[in-house]
Amino acid sequence: MTTKAKRSRLDLRNGRIDLSHGAGGCATDQLVKGIFHRAFDNDWLRAGNDQSAFAVPAGCMVMTTDSYVVSPLFFPGGNIGSLAVHGTINDIAMAGACPLYLSAGFIIEEGFPLADLNRIADAMGAASRAAGVPIITGDTKVVERGKADGVFISTSGIGMIRAGLDLRSDAARPGDAVIISGSIGDHGVAVMSKRENLDFDTDIISDCAALHGLVAAMVEVAGSSIRLMRDPTRGGLAATLNEIANASNVGLRIDEETIPIKPEVAAACELLGLDPLNVANEGKLVVLVAPEFANALLAVMRAHPLGAQAALIGHAEDDDHCFVQMATSFGGSRIVDWLWGEQLPRIC
Amino acid sequence: MTTKAKRSRLDLRNGRIDLSHGAGGCATDQLVKGIFHRAFDNDWLRAGNDQSAFAVPAGCMVMTTDSYVVSPLFFPGGNIGSLAVHGTINDIAMAGACPLYLSAGFIIEEGFPLADLNRIADAMGAASRAAGVPIITGDTKVVERGKADGVFISTSGIGMIRAGLDLRSDAARPGDAVIISGSIGDHGVAVMSKRENLDFDTDIISDCAALHGLVAAMVEVAGSSIRLMRDPTRGGLAATLNEIANASNVGLRIDEETIPIKPEVAAACELLGLDPLNVANEGKLVVLVAPEFANALLAVMRAHPLGAQAALIGHAEDDDHCFVQMATSFGGSRIVDWLWGEQLPRIC
Known part of the structure; x- marks a missing residue:
């Protein structure tokens, strides 16, 4: 045959x-x-x-x-x-x-x-x-x-x-501004809602997107004042901030009220017992930038469709413990921990 | 905590x-x-x-x-x-x-x-x-x-x-020599023997090896007279020869007696009901070369540890059907088919 x-x-x-x-x-x-x-x-x-x-x-x-x-x-x-x-x-x-x-x-x-x-x-x-x-x-x-x-x-x-650019995971310095490109938790909650067959009142959609266009615009404006960028995927914003703090040997101090989160995502996290800081994102980035360039960078990010909700969420500081600390909405402060293990298995 | x-x-x-x-x-x-x-x-x-x-x-x-x-x-x-x-x-x-x-x-x-x-x-x-x-x-x-x-x-x-080298899958021409770098079937039979818990008298070992050193030596000598190279992994020598024939729109005529195979591998294939031409290799290559360079290329291959058993096994010819035909040890001839499906699942 x-x-x-x-x-x-x-x-x-x-x-x-x-x-x-x-x-x-x-x-x-x-x-x-x-x-x-x-x-x-x-x-x-x-x-x-x-x-x-x-x-x-x-x-x-x-x-x-x-x-x-x-x-x-x-x-x-x-x-x-x-x-x-x-x-x-x-x-x-x-x-x-x-x-x-x-x-x-x-x-x-x-x-x-x-x-x-x-x-x-x-x-x-x-x-x-x-x-x-x-x-x-x-x-x-x-x-x-x-x-x-x-x-x-x-x-x-x-x-x-790009020529002249040298982003390193250990490049953050005390005083650097911490900016996130948009709301957190969308991807993780979208996957979980489908997995658990949850029927939320509103549609929560993964933020899954390619960020190279946004990055190109950012680099154009802020160039080498950008210290480093990370996408807070598996492990969420909390893992990413802890990785940055540890790699650069700095502390990070963020303000919960400034972190963008959609009300429906916050509500779903509440329902599911999840901390949105640990929930995966697939179309967001965190950038650390020299403080004097923070406003210019924010402006260019907000002008891009994938950065429209960009927000300054905190700054780096001297801290031998490399702690990530967050001023909470209730007026207190807590350490944002790097989870040991699993909050959301198979999220990506 | x-x-x-x-x-x-x-x-x-x-x-x-x-x-x-x-x-x-x-x-x-x-x-x-x-x-x-x-x-x-x-x-x-x-x-x-x-x-x-x-x-x-x-x-x-x-x-x-x-x-x-x-x-x-x-x-x-x-x-x-x-x-x-x-x-x-x-x-x-x-x-x-x-x-x-x-x-x-x-x-x-x-x-x-x-x-x-x-x-x-x-x-x-x-x-x-x-x-x-x-x-x-x-x-x-x-x-x-x-x-x-x-x-x-x-x-x-x-x-x-390497500069000046341009190997293309459709580069084989009628008359080209077909050379294999060593014995066939070792990897597939080694994996199968372990999987089936077969206890052959002799130890059959996978030929798993990195071939870039051998290739460097070959290119040094034969350079652009090399038409193309392929490693006959999944699907074995038969699949590789058929792919070459189809891509280059030539026929290939090979001689069974010239194809190196270890006696213990041949015996194991007999026992397992496998055609060694379909059995995977992980440290062998097939090269098509302009006929006038065949002997020089064979010599340099044989001088390398991973090409010591290199052999000229046939040549390309005009054939609109792109058939791979093999002169058998019994004096006949048969078409070497490109299997539809599975002979050895999960071999690599």
């Missing part, structure tokens, strides 16, 4: 992943071309190599990787595919770099609906095209039923740091 | 992964530093950013990614960690590129022994150091028990193509 005789069409409506799709033979080829090449749509993938090539200028490059295991796979405001593309672009952008190319690896459970895989791939393709960052190489593996959970996606990315 | 009060030591002997290790808090930090930073040992990781930066010269870069789901995780000659490092280096090397940096993403099942994770990380660190290609950025996720299978690893890598 020849290859051609064994070929059947990819049934994108009712078909399901089987082990043959991960075997590296014709079925893999058909799946990859029929779903991923179609959705990501570029000549690198069509060339069909195990790697893709491109010209780079001399300079300073960054590389990053993330694996995505979010549950459920589809949530208000996005799905695992858009999350993977945005998340990796954001990790590049946080270095002050311009993202260039992405890769994507898929680990798929036997029996997973091809229609769902197709929706996920479509979301990745759309996110990639909107961001102008193509997915140029990939890999597909299949594991037996019960050995994964639908689909896991690993994305990696590279980008070039 | 402050962070410090909640910290406990990482028990590398008897500890197990729990969901807190994937939550992005202190426990994640402790795991990542205690296992991955220690094993991979470089300043990029120690900087603790979500991305790593490095200088690049102007030129032509390649990027590649692979996800590894091999079962079992430990097999004769390697484990999922060494496999991931070698596999990604090889995908870069097959483009004629010099590998520069790797990333690694881990998806770990709750309950996975820290001792096993540590062994895997050690193998990755050793493979990375031996190859001179550091793992500079990574990510760790944890999923609930029963939602993965021990550990999955996704590695990505980048490298620079």
